[in-house]
Amino acid sequence: MEDTLVPIVVVGILFLGLPWIIFHYVTQWKKNGSLTVEDENLLDEMHVLARRLDERLGTLERILDTQDPAWRPRTADRTRDEEWRRDN
Template sequence: MEDILVPIGVVGMLFIGLPWLILHYSTQWKRAGSMTREDEDLLDELYDTARRLDDRMNTIERIMAADNPEWARERALRHEAPREERIEERFEDRIAEQDVSRAERRR
């Protein structure tokens, strides 16, 4: 009797257990590939916080430029893009990423 149970168990594992395992984890990977609503809310909150911190940095830079004109010249010599331009570039990238993720969710 034991000679029959072992092959039946092996065949059961191969034809039932293995496909179930593969299908289970493939659906889990597909679900994990997209952002949840909580993730989007957190990303929005982090973006707002970064925007406020950047506004504060701009204020500090204006104060430093008013107090020390040499500092402003040194910054200009380094050819840094103004903060506003860098923030706008990041904002446009973020909007494009959200559009892509929304399009993926609609499919």
């Protein structure tokens, strides 16, 4: 009797328990996979803050360029900065 009970329990765990656990967590993941309203609001605030900081940095760079044109080293990044200024 005990010799047949162990394989039945193992088969039950493998074919019933394990898929149930996997499907349970997959459905939980799909249900909670999207952003909440609070997360979206936080991302919007961070985006606005990043824009403001980017504008401030651009303003400071323009002021420094007018006061001292050689304040930053001449590198390949210079062309990227000039393209950025042209676009904005």
